[in-house]
Amino acid sequence: MRIHFIAIGGSAMHNLAIALYKKGFEVSGSDDVVFEPAKSRLDKYGLLPATMGWDESRISTVLDAVILGMHARIDNPELLKAQELGVKIYSYPEYIYEQSKDKLRVVIGGSHGKTTITSMILHVLNYCKRDFDYLVGAQLAGFETMVKVTDEAPIMIIEGDEYLASPIDRRPKFHLYKANIAVISGIAWDHINVFPTYADYTHQFDKFINTIESGGTLIYCEADADLKEIVDASKATVHKIAYGIPAHRIESGITYLLPANTPLQIFGDHNLMNLNAAKLVCSQLSIHADDFDLAIASFTGASKRLEVIAADDLTNVYKDFAHSPSKLTATINAVKAQFANRKLIACIELHTFSSLNKDFLTEYAGAMDQADDAIVFIDIKSFEQKRMTPFSEDDVQHAFANPNLKFFNDAAKLKEYLLSLNYKNANLLMMSSGNYAGFDLPALAAMLKR
Known part of the structure; x- marks a missing residue:
């Protein structure tokens, strides 16, 4: 497969480029500027563009697909050339779905806690030596990249952002993944430039529930009154599981998860709720509660999260x-x-x-x-x-x-x-x-x- 990335320097974009390269794809890319750490990571794999800027000569019918990043504009010359030639154009969430459509897909959505919940699930699955693909929004200890796509892994864990997919695809990213298991951590108005009212914003989560595969599972935070109202009113044919703050105690600045009295390296009610969401997901993936507790004790948190x-x-x-x-x-x-x-x-x-x-x-x-x-x-x-x-x-x-x-x-x-x-x-x-x-x-x- 020959894939070209327009705006390859983006956080998710450069990680997906590396993941596809490691899978054996022929990858090229362009951008007008690439910052660290993307610059060093792309350079390590020979994927850093030799020159910065856009060049329509990079686009030809030998390409199997173009992946378009949000940083590109709708008048980008490479995009226009791809449209002219009829080359298949994907947003990165669309391509993530293409790479995972035959897998069990777990999608973590919500206005807050997405990265932490996703990171917790990855940490536990890794600890339990499970094979999985993933897309997460932060660099994690023990994981070289923020994206992994393989043919072999039976499941994919996806952090589902509600921002737009690409300059030419104005759908929220998390609408494109078609989850089998979904999480909504809560709703708090954000992205006012795209969703000018709170009603516009909350509607995206109602629509997300309807993208869950029929017979799938929705895990949601019942402490969020607005979210609970949306979930209760939803007619989607999904199994609904509510969660809140798990039993715990705090002593000398350390939080212990009950009943096993597991010492945690994270703290705060929001992180405890994130933990509960992750535990419910892992239960759906046949991870026993005792194994989850053993694994989560060594979780130190995602980058830049406390x-x-x-x-x-x-x-x-x-x-x-x-x-x-x-x-x-x-x-x-x-x-x-x-x-x-x-x-x-x-x-x-x-x-x-x-x-x-x-x-x-x-x-x-x-x-x-x-x-x-x-x-x-x-x-x-x-x-x-x-x-x-x-x-x-x-x-x-x-x-x-x-x-x-x-x-x-x-x-x-x-x-x-x-x-x-x-x-x-x-x-x-x-x-x-x-x-x-x-x-x-x-x-x-x-x-x-x-």
């Missing part, structure tokens, strides 16, 4: 992917509950289209109330790049309903403030789906005053 950057007897420093209001609240509450006697300094970087939209910003009201020191950072360049009107400190304090919240739009001033604080018996939580304008978080953690 990831420990530095820790000692008095201070922990975490980085987390949280950026939407629900993720922000859940992450702050988890750290505060786990370390009730420590001060919590919490900093969120806003940089997505939704979070920089003034109408959406009020969705963050109360989201940082449990933090002792609440900080919001927005790189002024983010507004410039997205051609949006900058927020003032008053705008942010008003939207978060927190007059004590501190606001920075200059990375140097934020760093200066963080370094001025006393971290004795205090935790620092740095949250972003970006990079804090290039912050070196490990270096910052090493400089904190105790």
